[in-house]
Structures are given as C-alpha cells and as structure tokens.
Amino acid sequence: MTAPARNGNGYRPAEGPASQQGMRRANLALVLGAVARLGATSRAQLAEATGLTRAAAGSLVSELIDAGLVQEHGVTLEGRVGRPSTVVSLNNRGPAGLGLEIGVEHLGACVIDLSAEVRTRIRVPAANRERDPRAVIEQLARVANSALAQAHELGLDPVGAVVAVPGLVGAASDTVLHAPNLGWHDVDLTGQLSSLLPGLPVEVENEANLGALAELRRGEVGRDFVHVSAEAGIGAALVVDGLLLRGRRGFAGELGHMPVYPDGLPCPCGSHGCLEQYAGEEAVLRNCGFQDAAGDRVAVLVDQAHAAHPAVRRALEQAGRALGIALAGVVNLVDPETVVLGGAYADLAGWLTPGMQTELGARVRIRPWEPAGLVVSGLRREGPVIGAATSVVQRVITDPAYLQERRERREQRV
C-alpha cells in the first residue's frame, strides 16, 4: 500500500504556508526520529543521517536534551581519530507512555519508555461483561495509579494514557460508541477516566487498531499489513505505508461482519454468514460444545486443541477456513505485504493457519499468494495494551514540540 511518487496518486491540497517555526518543529522531529532509529549516535552521525548541517543538528540535539527526550553519554567512539566525542540516545528515564486496557475478562496496564521498552505491566482478571461502566472505569483508574506509581519509582514520567477497548470509537470523539461484548453504548470513557487521573491526558482507541500499531512499532511485519485479532469479537486494522486507516467515521476494520457464507448462519447484527459466526470466540466455543467454559476460554481451546479434541480441532479448522476466505477478499482488495494474526488468534495459530493458507492460496490467484505473507504476532494478547502505551510515546517521537507545548500550557495554568 505504498504510494509511490508518480503521477496520479490523487489530490491532497496543502493546508497552510510553510514557515520557519514549522521547519524547526519538523527538523526537531527529524533528529529525534533518527536517534530513535539509530540508537546511540554522535551529533556528526545525526547530521549525516538527517542531511542537516552539524551546527543545526547540534542545536536541535541540545534542545532535545533540555526537553528530557535525549540523554548524553560520555562515550568515546572507538576507531576514530581526533578528540573524543559523546553519543546521545533516547532518555530511558524520561517521558513515557501509559497503556491501559479494558478486556471482557480482564483489565491491564503497561508503561513503556521512549525506546518502546516495556518497563512495567499489570493484568488483573475482571468480569466486565455487562458490568456498570462506572465500576469498570473506577477499577481501571486504580490499576492505572498502580502502574503510574511503579513508573515514577523507575524515574519515568508518563505523559499520557491511551485506553484499548473492544469496541467502536468515534473518529471525532473519545467516546466508546458501541462495545457489544461489554454491553456498552455511548460511554464517555475519556471524560470519566480523566477526572480520576488528573493531569494525565487520556485517549481511547479500538484494541485492534492498537494491536496493529504495536506490530508496526516492532517493525517485523513491514509497513503495509492487515492485522487480524480476536478478543471477544473479531477486529482488523489496515496499516498503509505506516499509517492506520481509520475510515471516514473511524469504523474501519469491521472484518467480523464481512459476509463469508452469504446464506449462512444468522448473526446478532441482523445479517447472515458473517465471519464472526465461524471464527469468533463465541462461535468456535459453541461449535465444539465449550460455550459454557469459564475463565480464560482461549486457554481452554488451546489446551483441548493440544489434546487433539476432535470437535475443537474441527471448529478451529472451520474458523481458519472462514478467516482465509474473508482475508482473501481483503488481500485482493488492498494488496498488503503481510497478514498478521494477533491477539487470541496468535495463541490458536497452529490450528487456524492450515485452513487459512488453503483458502488464501486458492483465492488469491492473480499475484499469487505467498504463504510467508501470513505472520503470527509475537505480541499475542499483549498487543493492544502495548500498542496503547506505544502510541503515547510515538506521538512524542514524531512531534517532540507537542510535549513542550503541553508543558508550557500546564505551567501557565499553575
């Protein structure tokens, strides 16, 4: 999904004049991005990597050090002549990101530093299905405060929080519009949680999108991929040239309701033959008679599949085929580099991928399909909460001036 620089890509008008201030802001991001990409680096190397003059690169590095984003090491570069120089790297005791997660059966939190290292992680079981949103949000705030306390002990300063939710989030708002597996409609999650976490900007995002962002940041699946995950529902996220495709209203990625067998099983959504009726967690459990399993139901499926339970194996095979049919359509439509299987699907990949490969191989003919294009996420069910924390940090890396503006606004208020 790269957009090569050729004629006819479309028409996106510029929105304002280029300015000196905009240039400095862009170059600050350029240098911080290079530090993030290259690791420990000298100022001279940064100048070379960015195309900036040494003087400009040096001045921008100083600004980044003052902002606490970059730290300086008194290290001599070996194998070089001339006077010893120092290197800089991302500050691992500086700004950090707090990721939060509301699952159907758990709450989670993690803090990552600027290098995207996970520094602390909390996961507590919680029966959130049909639970009062207020109670869920209050418990989440307590989990968040524990994670924040741990982060402060490590010398980290979380500058924002993002909450992963299994539901639709409006593009223009931070309201959870619809989370069927929680039983939520129009819950002002951001507002309620913000009031419990004063001073910390809070945003909310669909868990499938965040799982995809976590994969993107890891860098093992390319910058053009489809990420398919299951928690209670089925979520998909399209990443195009390193950017998440959100959809006009922020509702992109509803793969669970792609018609797979148009005259097939009825779906609670009102349609027939939706993918979720064959490959959703509920459907798989129902199809093999484990619909009443309690606790970690994915673990139940994994255990039974390992034990070669025939109905479980059959249900997972059917789920894999349905996923393969749906994804064949997606691959034909958007031509990604990889299809990434994440979340609970990653735990079940051993039993899902054979059927998926069969269908993808049979139905993606023109290019044709290469089996290596199907990749299992190494983040598994941790993807969304890590992605949530990552997205906070990523915003700082891509626009360090934003952090400074926020600080200045806060100081003015005090």
Place this chain on the structure above:
Amino acid sequence: MTAPARNGNGYRPAEGPASQQGMRRANLALVLGAVARLGATSRAQLAEATGLTRAAAGSLVSELIDAGLVQEHGVTLEGRVGRPSTVVSLNNRGPAGLGLEIGVEHLGACVIDLSAEVRTRIRVPAANRERDPRAVIEQLARVANSALAQAHELGLDPVGAVVAVPGLVGAASDTVLHAPNLGWHDVDLTGQLSSLLPGLPVEVENEANLGALAELRRGEVGRDFVHVSAEAGIGAALVVDGLLLRGRRGFAGELGHMPVYPDGLPCPCGSHGCLEQYAGEEAVLRNCGFQDAAGDRVAVLVDQAHAAHPAVRRALEQAGRALGIALAGVVNLVDPETVVLGGAYADLAGWLTPGMQTELGARVRIRPWEPAGLVVSGLRREGPVIGAATSVVQRVITDPAYLQERRERREQRV
C-alpha cells in the same frame, strides 16, 4: 478514511530536512492550489486564503504567471474601494494533460486544461482482444497525435500523457503486467508508446484507479470512497483522504476476485465464487444468453433491460446482489463515505442498485448503511480517460515546480 490528528495514527518518519527551497516549492503549490480552488481571485484574496503575506503571495503569483500556469485579467473587483486591482485564474491556454485509453473494444483520447475542462475528445472502435500489442500501441499513437494536434490548435500545451489500461500495472514499473481481457502479459507499454510520441512523458495506470481519480477531481463524492467499475473485468479503487490506495505492489482493488459465494461457480483464476462470475460483463451476458452479442455489449444489455427482457433483468438483479455482498465487506472493512458505481456499471445502475441496496442494507449493520452512500458516477464510461488526463494536470497543480524542472532539463538537452 480521514486520519484525524490524534494519538496513535502510526509512524511515518520524516525523510529529509525542511529547507528554504522546499518551503518555496510548497508555497508555490499552495498558491496554485488556491487559484484552482477559488477560481478568479485577487492577490490579496490569495494571501488571505493561504496565510501568506501579501508580498510573498504576489511574488509567487508572478512566478506562476511566468510559468504559464496562471493568467492575469485586467478586471476591477466591484464593490471595493481603493484603486482597481486585477484577478488571476488558471491559464486555459497553457499546460494541459493528454489522457489515453486502451479498451477491449475501443481506443480513446482526451485533452483537459488546467481547470480540468475537457477540451477535445476522441473515441474509435477497435477490436483489441487478443490483438498484437504492437499494433494496438501504434494505433493508439495515431489517436494521440490527432488529439495533440487538436490541442495545439486550441493553444494548449500537453505536458504529459497517461494511458488507462484494463489490467494490472506494477507499482515500481510502467509495464502492463497482466491484462487478461486484452490477452497481454508483461507489455512495456510506456517504452513502446514513448518512442512513438517523442518529447512527451508517458505513464500507464489501471483504468479503475483513473476512473476514481476523475471522480475525486470532480468533487461530488467526497475524498473517501470506493469506486467500482466494469469495462471487461471488474475494477475497484479505494480513495482514502484524497489519496489512491495502490497496494504494496500496486495491485490493490482486485474486487473481481473477492469470494462472494465461496462454494459457487468456478472462475478462470482457479478459485470459486469470485464476484466476477456473477457481476462481470461476460458473466452477466452468459447468464442471460447474450454471450455472443457483438459490438457495444453494454449497450445491448441496457436496451434489453429497458425492454424488460426477463433473463436480462434477472441476470442484472443477481449481479447487483453479488456486488452488494462484496461491497458490504468492503464497507465494513474500510468505512468509506460513499460507494461510487462507475464505468459500464453506471449505464446499468438502474437495474443493479436495487439488489445492491438490499444486500448493503442487510449486511452493513453496525453503522448502519445509508442508501445515499451509493452514488452513480456521472462520468460513466468516460471516467478512465478523463482521469488519465486529469492526473497529468493534477501533478502540475500539486507541484508546479516539477514542470519547470522538466522544462529546464529539456532545454539543457537541446
């Protein structure tokens, strides 16, 4: 598919330092874009619209006039006090775009000026199925030369050509990799045509993509849409926030091979139940017994459908339902603002849309589907060739400095 400026959209690193030269280039495009958007405009209005100072806007306008992109009118603005001022607008006797088209049963050409007005148009019948590519390309060059001669008579200067083809075009090359309805494989269209049209840069692009770009430029369907068209095959193009999604290898939009009825009819691609077997031109003709119709076969279908031929009506109803099922998946996946029915489908829309609306309404449940989201293209089968010419002009509008660079290179060579 807007990407709102919020946390977590992804990670696209800057690629080089911002510079004075880059600033001027961006601002030149900013001003020209404003002229294109606003029509006849004074320098003061352009300064206001772009956020530039009056001096900067004036200097950039002078540069655009010198480049022949903008023309000045000695018009006094009414209802204003002070000395009379002049307005500028896009030059309609300046640089222009040549669009070319290779259809299965015709060749086409058109020239549009900077305002995207079609100034001349040629369409000749040509039986191109399984015809020697060399002969097709030589005839296309003759058509192109006729169009160029007409353009020069109108005082226009075509600065490039784009060829619309019913096939896959590689993202990195200008080779037609696979055009099944022409019987083409790996045809170096750009190279061969360039040698017949010396001095004119030639590019090649999939016709469905160009149909979508033409719609985008018209501005009636928004900036986030799925464009579905049929000539001989079925093509789709995704436009996301005003940019065409091309896919990793440039193969995005293969909607014709989306599985609609997974256990359905065999497809020459090797799969079963592909959309093309229900909604492709061949399939529809076969399903109503008109597979041997000669000449303009879409016109045959339109005539018979108007005459209420029961098998034709039934075949179109089935095609509409299949299109609706496939597009329900697309809408759930990418959340576009509109679905645009273009090319031959636009001519058949009256008989296709009822079935499409039924399936979309039944299968897009979560948002839910609004019937007004399905739009019929006013460009109909002219979309691709107009889009081809548009894309040449659009490149000039979005980066006027590119044109100047090209001229300078050409003068150096002379």
